[in-house]
Amino acid sequence: MPFRPTSLPLERALAEHDYTEPTPVQDAVLEPETAGRDLLVSAQTGSGKTVAYGLAIASTLLGDEDRLPPADQPLALVVAPTRELALQVHRELEWLYAHAGATIVTCVGGMDPRAEQKKLNAGAHIVVGTPGRLRDHLERGRLRIGNLKAVILDEADEMLDLGFREDLEFILEATPKERRTLLFSATLPKAITALAKRYQRDAMRIEASRGVTGHVDIEYRAVRIAPNEVEHAVVNLLRSAESPSAIVFCNTREAVRHLHSGLLERGFAAVALSGELGQNERNAAMQALRDGRARVCIATDVASRGIDLPNLGLVIHAELPNDAESLQHRSGRTGRAGRKGVSVLLVPISRRRKAERLLAEANIHPTWGGAPTADEIRKLDEERLLSDPILTQESTEEDQAVAAALLAKHSAEDLAAALARIYRSRLPAPEDVYDPGFARDTKPAKNYAETGERGTRRERDAVVRGAGGATVWFHMDIGRRNNADPKWLLPLICRRGSVTRDDIGAIRIFDRETKFEIAEAMAAKFIASAQGIDTDDITISRMAEGADTRPAPRTDSPRPRKPYAGKSGSTEGAPRPAGDKAYAKPRRPKKP
Incomplete structure (x- = not known):
């Protein structure tokens, strides 16, 4: 669908920038019933909303004319939450209104306010700025908005999230009552609708993002x-x-x-x-x-x-x-x-x-x-080299002369190998990475790692031997349920504790936890370093001396053991904890 009729200078600018079909939000704001009305628009970022509100206010600023009058006090004010967005809006409106003779001034934090004041004094048709800087210019009398015809709040939800409510209200209170107010927001929470109800008049609500999940492209x-x-x-x-x-x-x-x-x-x-x-x-x-x-x-x-x-x-x-x-x-x-x-x-x-x-x-x-x-990337590099345009470009006489000189001294295979080395030298080396494989079966394997004690399926652990001599045990709060694996745990421990593999002893991986040894000489340095880094959300702590390095007994058994009771209800002969030397199971009396 082509763009609906707009002013001639804007149509020319759209054609020059290959805008042939409007996006949904651009088409919505150009509906006949939107003319001259306040708009409350819900549109996702990247939907073309800057061009949308540029087109929407064209009739308000230009009327039936093809060019704007000489620049004086601004006719439109665009308020954006960040400097980057304000500068982007400036660039978009600059080309959109280029043939209309628009002068656009940006007022944002971090820039020289005196330079902005000089531009404002020279006259502007459209002012784009961030809430804090615009309010500052208003309070100091540098920005005069008595002739303002339109106000646009871009990314209004973000401005409220960033704490600009007071600045926005100050700006809106200072603008003429008969202005048009266009409010654009990715979402429309209650705070936005309340702001719209207070400062807009009979606003038309447009939900251009309805039915769109994420970004289709x-x-x-x-x-x-x-x-x-x-x-x-x-x-x-x-x-x-x-x-x-x-x-x-x-x-x-x-x-x-x-x-x-x-x-x-x-x-x-x-x-x-x-x-x-x-x-x-x-x-x-x-x-x-x-x-x-x-x-x-x-x-x-x-x-x-x-x-x-x-x-x-x-x-x-x-x-x-x-x-x-x-x-x-x-x-x-x-x-x-x-x-x-x-x-x-x-x-x-x-x-x-x-x-x-x-x-x-x-x-x-x-x-x-x-x-x-790394292997996949090397294969891609090979494919890219084979299809590189430099291999198919037409050779000049100078190229052919150099090629002949090279072939006179080197074989074609050597030259091809040199070309491959030159190509690789200009590229960052790929890294070896490990895929934890969340979707893999996490059931314990039948072959248990050698740990000095076999253990049950629930108490299986994996061990890496490295440190010799006295060691200190440490604990981290991840285990087999987190796909913990020595392949990535070992480098993780080295990085977190600033130690080498030789300083690490056994690594025992249990269901919900991992316990590992560090050489006693490195233990103090290790814990000081490990506790100072938490970007991976894994907590490492030192275990108390003499603490059990085996996993805690299960407490989530689906069938808890019932108290023992004999035929008469007594507890005589009840099972006692394993390992109780004083207890001996009663033998059955021999038959006569």
Whole structure:
């Protein structure tokens, strides 16, 4: 369906940017009955809502004219929750209103307020900003909104979540009463509907996202990983993907710094985005992604809104988001404007339940699997090398002369091997990763590991021998039910405790817990290091001296043993605990 008739300059801009068919939200706001009305719109991120409200207010700002009047006091005000989103809105409206002669000014935190004041004094048709900075300009008299015709609240639910309610109310109270108010939100909780009821007039409600589950252009994957292999899994996912750019999300600034430095060391062209960076640093990082100097962005949730990279095909959740809405906002950075994208959740064993809950709440059904292996990536590299355009390009005379000189001194096989080495040298090396395999049968094997005591099926343990001499026992709160396995427990213990494999003795894996030995000389250092790191949600503690290193007796027996009673109801002859030397089972009297 083509776009409904809009003003001529906007139609021209849409055609120049290959907008041939409107998205559902764009089509909805252009219905005839929306003309001149306040709108309360529920639309997911990545649905084209910025262009939607740009089109919706065109008739209000332009009327029957093709160009806006000379810039003076702003005619429209767009309020966004973050700097990144405000800057993105600025870019979108700039090309959409380019042929209408619009002057657009951005007012956001982190930028020089005096430079913004200078632009405001010069005149603007549309002002885009964050709540705190806009309120500051209003209070200081730098922003005059007496001629305002339209106010747009973008990502209104996010602004309330971030604590901007007071700033929003201040801004809305300061605007003219006869203005149009367009409120866009991914969700419509009670707080949003209350805000709309208070500040909108007979608002038309549009639910453009109804019936849509997640993002139809996004393929979701859930990747099983061992707790200590987050960085390795990220490396292999980036290496296996052919996306021109990717975003990796972490939950904290520290995690962003750690992962960013790790990827840089491996040779990835990566930038970081977090709240601790200044606006100039963040702008530089975004520009590096847009012009191709960087391929990977490692970011906190500050970047989950407002980043629009046309070639972004991969989103990796290195750490699970806090809620389903954050999951969708993060994932919404890809799969935009009809393009396909992939969203990958890294799921350690200890986070499996949370991942399943998030996915269920978002009504997302991912494909579960392990991270790409090093062998799989090497095979992909071979296929990519064989299909590389450099092998099919037409050779110049200079190329042929160099080729002849090389063949005169080296065999074709040697030159091909050198080409393969050069190709591999430019790529980060893949990592060896372990798939815990959540879906595998977790029943104990019949062949028990050698531990010095056989034990029952419930008390089976696995042992790795390493440390010699005196040792100290430690405990961690995961076991066979968490798919605990020496293959990944051993490197986990080394990393958490800053020890080597030679410092580790027996590792005994039980149903709900794991007990292991550390060389006595390293025990103090181990516990100090192990308790200072908890990013994998596994608790490690030192066991009391003399504590039983076997698992606790079962307490969940479905048939508890009844008290013994003889024929006369006495307890004489009742079974006593095994190992009671003083007790001897009565013998039957011999028959005469």
